[in-house]
Amino acid sequence: MVDQTASNSQLQAQDNVSLLTTHDGQPLKKSLAKALRREKLRALLLIAPLLLFIFLTFILPIADMLMRSVENDIVSNTLPQAVVELQAWDPQSGELPPESAYVALAADLKIAVKEKIHTRLGSRLNYDKAGMSGLFRKTGREMRKFDDNQPAKDQFISFDKDWGEIETFTVIRRLSPNYTDSYFLSSVDRERTSLGVQMKPENEQIYIKLFIRTIMMSILITLSCVLLGYPVAYLLATLPTKSSNMLLILVLLPFWTSLLVRTSAWKVLLQQQGVINDLLVWIGIIADDNRLVMINNMTGTIIAMTHILLPFMILPLYSVMKTISPSFVRASKSMGATDWTTFWKIYFPNTIPGIGAGSILVFILAIGYYITPELVGGTSGVFISNRIAYHISSSLNWGLAAALGAILLFLVLALYWVYDRIVGIDNVKLG
Amino acid sequence: MAVVTNFRPPLINFVVPMVALLVAIVGFFVGLTHLNGIIGLLIGAAIGGAVAYIIGNYIPVKWQGVLATAIAFGIGGYMLAGTIGLFTAGLFGAFVGHTVYWLSSGQYRRNVPIYSTSGQVLWHNTFRLGVCGFIFFFLIAPIIIIIPLSFNAQDFFTFTKEMLALDPKGYSLKHYADFLTNSSWTEAVKNSFIIAPIATLLATTFGTLAAIGLSQSHVPFRRSIMAMLISPMIVPLIVSATGMYFFYSDVGKFFTDTVGLSLGFVGYAKVILAHAALGTPFVIITVTATLVGFDKSLTRAAANMGANPVTTFFRIQMPLIIPGVVSGALFAFITSFDEVVVVLFLGSAAQKTLPWQMFTGLREQISPTILAAATLMVAISIVLLTVLEMLRRRSERLRGLTPA
Numbered sequence: 017m018v019d020q021t022a023s024n025s026q027l028q029a030q031d032n033v034s035l036l037t038t039h040d041g042q043p044l045k046k047s048l049a050k051a052l053r054r055e056k057l058r059a060l061l062l063i064a065p066l067l068l069f070i071f072l073t074f075i076l077p078i079a080d081m082l083m084r085s086v087e088n089d090i091v092s093n094t095l096p097q098a099v100v101e102l103q104a105w106d107p108q109s110g111e112l113p114p115e116s117a118y119v120a121l122a123a124d125l126k127i128a129v130k131e132k133i134h135t136r137l138g139s140r141l142n143y144d145k146a147g148m149s150g151l152f153r154k155t156g157r158e159m160r161k162f163d164d165n166q167p168a169k170d171q172f173i174s175f176d177k178d179w180g181e182i183e184t185f186t187v188i189r190r191l192s193p194n195y196t197d198s199y200f201l202s203s204v205d206r207e208r209t210s211l212g213v214q215m216k217p218e219n220e221q222i223y224i225k226l227f228i229r230t231i232m233m234s235i236l237i238t239l240s241c242v243l244l245g246y247p248v249a250y251l252l253a254t255l256p257t258k259s260s261n262m263l264l265i266l267v268l269l270p271f272w273t274s275l276l277v278r279t280s281a282w283k284v285l286l287q288q289q290g291v292i293n294d295l296l297v298w299i300g301i302i303a304d305d306n307r308l309v310m311i312n313n314m315t316g317t318i319i320a321m322t323h324i325l326l327p328f329m330i331l332p333l334y335s336v337m338k339t340i341s342p343s344f345v346r347a348s349k350s351m352g353a354t355d356w357t358t359f360w361k362i363y364f365p366n367t368i369p370g371i372g373a374g375s376i377l378v379f380i381l382a383i384g385y386y387i388t389p390e391l392v393g394g395t396s397g398v399f400i401s402n403r404i405a406y407h408i409s410s411s412l413n414w415g416l417a418a419a420l421g422a423i424l425l426f427l428v429l430a431l432y433w434v435y436d437r438i439v440g441i442d443n444v445k446l447g
Numbered sequence: 448m449a450v451v452t453n454f455r456p457p458l459i460n461f462v463v464p465m466v467a468l469l470v471a472i473v474g475f476f477v478g479l480t481h482l483n484g485i486i487g488l489l490i491g492a493a494i495g496g497a498v499a500y501i502i503g504n505y506i507p508v509k510w511q512g513v514l515a516t517a518i519a520f521g522i523g524g525y526m527l528a529g530t531i532g533l534f535t536a537g538l539f540g541a542f543v544g545h546t547v548y549w550l551s552s553g554q555y556r557r558n559v560p561i562y563s564t565s566g567q568v569l570w571h572n573t574f575r576l577g578v579c580g581f582i583f584f585f586l587i588a589p590i591i592i593i594i595p596l597s598f599n600a601q602d603f604f605t606f607t608k609e610m611l612a613l614d615p616k617g618y619s620l621k622h623y624a625d626f627l628t629n630s631s632w633t634e635a636v637k638n639s640f641i642i643a644p645i646a647t648l649l650a651t652t653f654g655t656l657a658a659i660g661l662s663q664s665h666v667p668f669r670r671s672i673m674a675m676l677i678s679p680m681i682v683p684l685i686v687s688a689t690g691m692y693f694f695y696s697d698v699g700k701f702f703t704d705t706v707g708l709s710l711g712f713v714g715y716a717k718v719i720l721a722h723a724a725l726g727t728p729f730v731i732i733t734v735t736a737t738l739v740g741f742d743k744s745l746t747r748a749a750a751n752m753g754a755n756p757v758t759t760f761f762r763i764q765m766p767l768i769i770p771g772v773v774s775g776a777l778f779a780f781i782t783s784f785d786e787v788v789v790v791l792f793l794g795s796a797a798q799k800t801l802p803w804q805m806f807t808g809l810r811e812q813i814s815p816t817i818l819a820a821a822t823l824m825v826a827i828s829i830v831l832l833t834v835l836e837m838l839r840r841r842s843e844r845l846r847g848l849t850p851a
Contacts, residue, residue, distance in 0.1 A: 055665050062660025063672060066653040066727060073724040074679050074687070080697075081690035244582050251579045263583070265832065270586050272828040272835075274785045276805040277821040281589035283809060284596060284604045284818070291592060291605055300479045326586060355567065384683020386788050391809050401685035408692060408792065421689040425682060432681045436674075 078425070085418035088196035091188060094137045095124040099192040107186045117185075118168035122159075129156045143413055144198055144207070145187045151178045199419035223403070223420070230399045233318060234382035238329075240322045241378045242371060245329035249370070252330070253337035264334075271327035279388050282320040286310040286392070312394025320392050325381055329374040336370030369438065376435040380428055400424060455553055458503040462550045463496045470495025470543060481527070495543065502547045509548045516544035530613040590825055597622055597818035604815060622819040632816065635804035641715065642790075642800060643783040646722035650779040653723075654730025655772050659764075661731070662738040673731075680728035688792040691721050695793055710795075717793045718800075722786060726779030733778060737771025737842065770842035774835050781831060 036044040092099050097120035105113040128134040138152025158175040162168075172179035190208060191198065198208065205221040206213050215221065248267065252260045270278065285291050293307045302308060310316055340363065348358040386401040393402070400420060407417035456462060471492035478487015498516055506512040517540040524536020549555055556563070559571050600619040601607050609617025626632050657676060661669065679687065695717045702708045741764070749759040787802040794803070801820065808817045 052665055055663060056667060059660045059663035059666045062663075063657045063666070063676075066657035066676060066731075067672065069649075069653050070676055070679065070724055070727065073720045074691075075675065077690035077694035078682065078687070079690075080694040081686070084693055244585065247574065247578050248582050251575065265836070266583050266587055268832055269828065270590060272781065272832045273590055274802065274821070274824045274828065276785070276787065276802045276809070277593070277824050277828075278589060280805065280809055280817050280821050281593045284593060285589055287604065289603075289605055291596075294605055298480060299476055323585065323589060355570075380681065380683075384685050386685045387806065391806070401683065404685050404689055405788075405792075408689060414693065417689055418693070421686045425686045428681065428683055428686075 081418045082422050082425075084415060085199050085422045086195045086197065087415070088191060088198070089194045090137055090140050091191045092194060094128050094133055095121065095188070095192075097121075098124050098188070102185060102189040102192065105185070105189070107182060107189060110182070112169070112180065112182060113185050115167065115169050118172055118179075121172070122162055122164075122168050125155065125159055126162070129159050139412075141187055141191065143202065143416065144191060145183065147178065148184075148187065151176055151184070155179075199415040200423075202416055203419045203423060223400075226398075226400050226403055227423070230383060230401075233314065233397075233399070234379050237318055237321045237325060237382045238375050238378045240318065241326050241329040242375060244322065245326055245333055245374065246367075246371075249330050249333035249337050252334050253340070254342075267327050267330050270323070271331075275324060275387060278324050279320060279391050282316070282323065282392055283311065286316055286319065311392050312397070314393075314397040316392040316394070317389050317397035317399075320388050321382060321385060324388060325378045328377050328381060332374040332377060333367065333370040336373070337367055340366045372438050373435070376431055376438070380431050380435070383431075384424060384428060456550065458500070458551060462503055462547060463499045465550055466499035466543065466547055467492040467496035469546060470498070473539065477527070498543060499547050499551075502544065503551050509545075512548060513541050513544035516547075517541040531611050534613070593818050594822050594825070597815065597822040599815055599818075602815055604818075622814070622816045625814065625816045626819045626823070629816065631799070631804060632801075632820065635799050635801045638798055639784055639801040642718055642722060642798070643780050646719045646726055646783040647776050647780040649719070649723035650726035651730050651772060651776040654727045654775060654779070655734050655768075657727075658731045658734035658738060662735060662741075676731055677728045679725050684725075684786075684788045687721075687725070688788045691717075691789060692792040695721065711797055714795050714798050718790055718798050721789045721793055722783035723779075725786065725789065726782045729778035729782060730772070730775035733775035734768060734771045737768045741767060767845060770838040770845070774838050777831055777835055781828070784827075 038044055038047045098117060101117035101120040102113060105117060125134060128137065134152050134156045135149070138149040141148035141152070155172070155175050162171060169179075178184050201207055201213060202216075203223050205216050205224050207216050208214075252263055252267075255263065283290075287293070288307045288309065288311075290311075292310070293302075296302045297304050297307065310319070344362050344366070345358055348362045349355075353361070383399075384401055385399055386405060389397055389399045390402055390405070393399070401424070404417050404420050404424070407413045407420070471488050474491015474494070475484045475488040478484045478490070481487070498519075502512045502516070506515065517537045520540025520543065521533050521537030524532035524534075524539075526532075527536070555572055556568055559568050563571070595610070596604065596606070598618045598620065599607065599610060600617050600621065607617050611617075660666065661673060661676075666672070699713045699717055702713050703710055745763050745767075746759050749763045750756075754762065784800075785802060786800075787806050790798065790800050790803050791806070794800070801824070805817050805820055808814070
């Protein structure tokens with residue numbers, strides 16, 4: 017900023033004495049503009065390799081994921097003719113599609129069965145309507161028997177009576193456009209039925225609950241980080257430099273220790289036959305047959321993640337507290353304020369930027385955590401990230417994984433924008 | 448905050464009851480484990496009071512008093528609980544001895560203003576030793592506790608009776624032996640040391656260049672460029688991993704099937720590129736931070752004396768920003784060395800890294816070899832931390848700042 021205003025005023029100065037020239041006869045203004053352009057170009061050339069690198073290795077994959085969350089060309093690619101025929105059919109009419117649609121479907125399916133892609137289509141349609149996967153597999157086996165000279169409709173219905181259901185074709189028709197919002201609808205527990213967008217049945221609603229749980233637990237973790245981080249940051253900021261540097265190492269050591277190491281430590285400590293339970297039993301606070309369940313539930317996730325994220329709270333808080341002049345506190349006390357009033361009215365308000373910065377940082381990190389909830393969270397302590405990983409590696413519903421990821425991404429970007437407003441990305445400090 | 452040297456709190460009215468209280472609390476828990484809490488409490492109070500009284504009156508030299516209490520408590524502990532009792536009670540005894548001197552010499556008021564009330568002094572010490580002590584304990588204890596557990600002779604994740612009795616039979620190096628010989632662990636270590644250094648090199652080179660570019664005075668779209676370059680740090684790992692999973696598998700297929708590169712090479716390349724992308728923001732942030740304090744007149748002076756830009760960079764700029772570059776590189780290294788999610792998604796079994804192996808080990812509860820691996824990783828992080836601290840000091844010295 018300072019540089020810019022300085023150069024602006026320089027330029028204005030040039031305007032006033034525009035006759036000045038450099039020694040090779042060029043107007044000074046032109047020469048300066050040229051120098052500026054060269055400097056800009058040099059800066060951009062230095063940045064360009066990384067920009068290209070990040071674009072290729074990071075931005076493109078994210079863009080690809082966003083595309084995948086709405087992309088849906090599998091139906092129109094597998095059943096190109098049937099899709100065209102079905103567009104002409106009105107599902108509201110209460111009648112099955114015309115014979116021509118069945119003929120087109122047969123032609124498409126023959127090719128699909130030969131290329132063995134009909135099962136993939138079946139599992140895609142299965143996300144929207146249960147039973148479609150089985151229907152396509154069964155029909156695929158029966159297609160050998162298909163006779164082109166017989167009426168197609170009756171043959172299909174004899175293969176599987178689901179081909180006589182209007183709902184089957186409604187689903188295919190609905191998913192035939194190349195782009196779909198069905199993944200996003202499922203990630204907020206909604207589905208598109210013949211009656212429009214509706215909530216899924218009660219027992220299939222999981223994602224909204226999971227998002228709320230992820231956010232609630234992240235808030236809880238952030239709060240406990242503030243609670244534990246504030247006193248330590250205060251102590252570090254008020255101690256003489258030499259001793260605070262020593263204590264800072266105790267904060268930085270966990271910060272630098274592998275996430276897996278810390279998670280395994282908590283697994284060792286918290287399990288029922290673990291160190292903490294053994295100690296409590298030995299002292300006699302709890303009975304041997306009544307050991308505390310502290311792992312594979314929410315408690316485990318919250319304790320372990322608070323420990324893991326605590327340094328991310330302490331470091332920004334510490335850097336803010338270090339800048340608060342001790343004379344504020346002394347002035348307040350000299351004017352008769354009690355210790356509590358001084359803290360609450362003078363010191364605490366000055367530390368709020370630090371609390372804000374640390375909280376957003378911890379919250380952003382917590383909301384996308386995967387490893388720790390997976391290892392110590394059991395079933396009740398898992399986050400939305402665990403569900404994304406599940407869809408990637410087990411259920412293979414990649415579109416849904418991409419949609420859930422996109423929602424998480426927008427959530428974090430919104431928070432990041434707030435963080436940038438409050439702290440500024442340039443002011444992120446490490447270590 | 449003046450040191451109160453001539454202040455001596457009353458022995459009988461203050462030091463004796465305080466120490467008695469301290470020992471009584473511990474005595475209560477010792478009593479609970481042996482027969483009765485209340486009896487332990489009373490015995491503890493009596494012992495604490497007596498120790499404080501004897502030391503306060505007869506042993507003015509600190510080390511003698513501390514040693515005497517440590518020995519006395521140690522013998523008592525040995526009679527109650529054997530070897531482990533000897534050590535813990537001995538340590539506790541030394542702590543009690545120290546407390547007596549700390550209280551009776553008035554040192555506990557050292558860091559509070561002379562006019563503070565006793566309530567303020569109490570709060571001051573409770574805050575420092577109690578509250579902050581507890582939080583530091585919470586931060587460090589989990590990391591420390593796995594070190595002795597990794598020497599467990601049994602396949603348990605907790606302390607055995609032999610370990611508590613400090614019986615050599617309870618300890619062994621077998622988990623370390625397993626770590627060093629078991630092929631799944633050695634492969635993992637090898638992969639980690641292939642992937643992390645290359646990713647670090649890439650991230651540091653690109654990151655440093657870009658940071659130098661960004662620190663120039665006239666950069667168009669500076670904010671947007673910065674936001675884009677920092678984004679790998681902000682986007683949740685699971686989202687990055689999901690995106691990369693789709694994209695890299697398509698691109699990887701293209702390179703193996705169409706271009707004809709080997710599967711192994713493409714597998715490593717995918718993980719390395721992904722890790723390099725994740726590591727660059729740290730390099731940019733640390734190098735930019737170093738450049739902010741960089742005195743631009745130095746480069747102008749060099750140019751003035753006839754040095755060309757390349758010479759200026761290597762002779763003037765580089766030595767000054769090298770601490771920032773190295774600490775950025777360390778961050779990039781630890782990011783890659785520590786990373787699980789992306790490897791888990793992108794890599795095949797051939798690229799299994801150390802964290803991945805630990806992750807599967809923890810999920811399937813196989814063996815305490817994980818703890819041996821964890822202990823070694825703690826050692827690595829201590830080394831990294833030390834290097835970083837030395838760099839920070841060097842950087843401050845070079846730039847003529849007073850150590851902060």
